[in-house]
Amino acid sequence: MKLLHDTSLIFNRQMQLLLRNPVWILVGVFQPVMYLLLFAPLLKPALQVPTNAEAYEIFVPGLLVLLAIFGGLFQGFGLIAELRAGVIERSRVTPVSRLALLLGRSLRDVVSLIAQAVIITLLALVFDLRVFVPNLLLAYLMLALISLMTSAVSYGVALVVKSEDALAPLMNTVAQPVLLLSGILLPLTYAPGWLQGVADWNPFSWAVNGTRALFRGDLGSPDVWQGLLIMAVLAVLAVGWAAREFARSVR
């Protein structure tokens, strides 16, 4: 109960601050929208699929996963600003739940990601993308789990390194191979065998496959539950670790 109460306090404050500057949500979708407008038209001929709709079925899920990964991984910057302002220390001397300090923030990130995902989905409809609503909602659940995990990781790392200068290269170094190995931009079915082998070890490639299956309308595909399960487990682990960093004494 206390956890719920504290989480909602932190979440409400974070949402209030986010809505005070909602332009950040739009800034966040700028890049994916550019991909959608300027990169996606190359896909129909490149993927050798008969229609635009099919190209978008493959590309949009990857783009959304990309947004969830990157959006989450860079949330730590905001936390470093809060650390510097003394807001975190001020919270830590109160009896507030440490898990709530993390969850309140990560849930804000999930909400803002879903808002961005909705914008992109709506735009993709213009390009003939069609997806069943229940499948779409499950895909959003996948995105929410990814974003919960990546933002928790980012917060945890931010609490450890405590500096933007260290966080930026670290997150980029992690994100780059994760991105390339998850078949986000192009499906890994085109990859040579060794690359596919490596990608199988990348949990995000399972998430991308699952999300693509959902957009395809293939709800029964094992990719769906496998992706959701892997993301859920990783999200729990990430949240547990990051909450411990919030509880740990910081020098």
Added chain:
Amino acid sequence: MIETRGLRKSFVSRQGRDKKTVEAVRGVDLTVAEGEIFGFLGPNGAGKTTTLRMLATLIVPDDGTATIAGADLRADPGEVRRRIGYVAQGGSTWDDSTAREELVLQSRLYGASKSDALARAERVLEGFQLTEYADRKCKTYSGGQRRRVDIALGIIHEPRVVFLDEPTTGLDPQSRAHMWDEIRRLRAEGMTVFITTHYLDEADALCDRISIMDNGEIVASGTPAELKREISGDVVRVGLPVDAVQPAAQALTSYKLETYEDNVRLYVEDGAVAIPQILRALDAAGVPLGTVELHRPSLDDVFLTKTGRSLRES
């Protein structure tokens, strides 16, 4: 109200491959009585903030015990948190939030209901004369206003003890005097106030009792008056032209002495006896004289005799 025994903390700092253990606090024993303003005086890096952060449950001591407002620091930090307030040195407000929002949130983090939190916020805003700015963003506040919000955040739950880390650092003289009044008001409301400072005049004017900390240890404790009385004898201050300070110091090597930019201070048993001898020695060395003053020791003199250094220099 606060009782500590043998509180210790060391940090491991890394420089390349070398690991170095820095003993920040080396066995601090403290007793702070209910309803007093207790001051921790010492230079930067003396271990004041580390001690304060241990008492505020932000870092775990390596060794030692502490009881704060009746709660045991090691066994029940959660209870300590409920009973204390803590105001960090670097500020604690978010640029884009208003003072009222911050106060209401802080109060609710301590478990107050929404209506109770609003009422408390209103009350402390009034107490700290912040009502006028309460709904403006914190980034628009002056340094003094922002510091008052920090203190208001630290006491919104009416703790029995409040820790203030360097509450007046960086404030202009007027805001500083204002802050002293606020701190005295907290004491008048029955709170025990624990402050750290590296300002001698602040420790002297504001604190009921002080401990002087240097190099992770407490070197002296008592009321400011007691500490000054402990130094037997007088201080003779000889004002000099700037370029005569060094020659004067050389002529007076037989005295315990401290040099400043345009004066030297000598610590002597009896000023009335020492002054003629000092003048004679300076005259013999051909040092031109400015002024001579005789005064009772200050807290800086206490610090000097206890640590061999002046607080002003460290």
